[in-house]
Amino acid sequence: MPDEPPAGDRPRDNPWPDDVVGLLEGIVTTRAIRRFRPEPIGENALATMLFAASRAPSGSNRQPFRFLVLRDGPRARAARSLIGRAAREQWANKVVSDGYERGSGVDVDTPKARIAATMARFVETFEDVPVVVLPCLVRYREPNPSDGASVYPACQNLLLAARALGYGGVLTGWHRVVEPELRRLLEIPDGVFIAATIALGRPEGRHGPVRRRPLREMVFEDGWDEPAAWALDPPGTRYTAAGPPTADGWPSNG
Ligand SMILES: Cc1cc2nc3c(=O)[nH]c(=O)nc-3n(C[C@H](O)[C@H](O)[C@H](O)COP(=O)(O)O)c2cc1C
Numbered sequence: 001m002p003d004e005p006p007a008g009d010r011p012r013d014n015p016w017p018d019d020v021v022g023l024l025e026g027i028v029t030t031r032a033i034r035r036f037r038p039e040p041i042g043e044n045a046l047a048t049m050l051f052a053a054s055r056a057p058s059g060s061n062r063q064p065f066r067f068l069v070l071r072d073g074p075r076a077r078a079a080r081s082l083i084g085r086a087a088r089e090q091w092a093n094k095v096v097s098d099g100y101e102r103g104s105g106v107d108v109d110t111p112k113a114r115i116a117a118t119m120a121r122f123v124e125t126f127e128d129v130p131v132v133v134l135p136c137l138v139r140y141r142e143p144n145p146s147d148g149a150s151v152y153p154a155c156q157n158l159l160l161a162a163r164a165l166g167y168g169g170v171l172t173g174w175h176r177v178v179e180p181e182l183r184r185l186l187e188i189p190d191g192v193f194i195a196a197t198i199a200l201g202r203p204e205g206r207h208g209p210v211r212r213r214p215l216r217e218m219v220f221e222d223g224w225d226e227p228a229a230w231a232l233d234p235p236g237t238r239y240t241a242a243g244p245p246t247a248d249g250w251p252s253n254g
Pocket residue numbers: 030031032033034170171172173174210211249250251252253254
């Protein structure tokens with residue numbers, strides 16, 4: 001009889017029995033979710049998502065990320081209402097600057113109008129989002145352009161883990177215009193960068209393949225703009241050229 005393998009090498013029961021999505025499928029189907037069912041996120045599920053987030057890589061494995069979870073406590077409610085106000089203000093500005101009240105933005109059957117309707121509801125009901133997470137980065141040096149690389153992978157891990165467990169969410173920048181008040185309220189020290197506001201919950205709609213540009217526009221080989229003939233999208237891939245006219249990033253296609 002061979003010796004028993006050490007405990008760490010033995011097959012274990014799956015500790016995440018609810019994880020039913022394959023890794024690649026999860027990656028290519030994790031959409032931005034902005035419409036949530038009025039259901040809380042169970043603490044075990046939330047802990048699993050944050051565990052996945054905390055496993056993200058960071059420079060020198062310093063793990064400078066921290067996650068401030070906002071649920072139902074009095075300070076959390078106050079913070080969520082501050083961010084909700086900021087979201088409404090920013091969306092109102094965006095409606096004007098990106099022409100959501102003109103052209104295809106007013107025709108109810110266009111993607112632009114659907115995004116506008118989803119966004120309007122998202123910001124109007126932001127205070128009801130089941131869980132809001134502020135992923136933060138504890139700085140250990142002067143701000144550096146690569147700092148985000150040590151916190152945003154954790155954000156994506158969080159969203160992927162949410163997807164794996166039947167939840168969903170979206171990374172936003174809604175907190176930015178109320179950052180001073182938010183810092184005071186939540187006692188976030190100087191030297192801590194609030195990297196995002198992530199909304200999480202049980203999706204009202206469904207996840208599904210995200211649409212992006214074709215791989216041939218994104219992958220070069222041997223030199224800038226040199227095609228990589230082997231870099232092909234899987235059959236049936238659907239594309240979008242969507243993107244905002246300005247450079248600040250959202251929303252592209254809902
Ligand atoms: C850096 C960054 C900032 C974003 N900011 C916002 C935001 O402020 N509000 C929002 O609703 N979505 C925001 N998003 C979500 C994007 O709009 C979304 O990821 C993009 O449109 C792709 O959506 P899809 O994955 O469903 O195709 C942001 C995403 C990123 C990566």
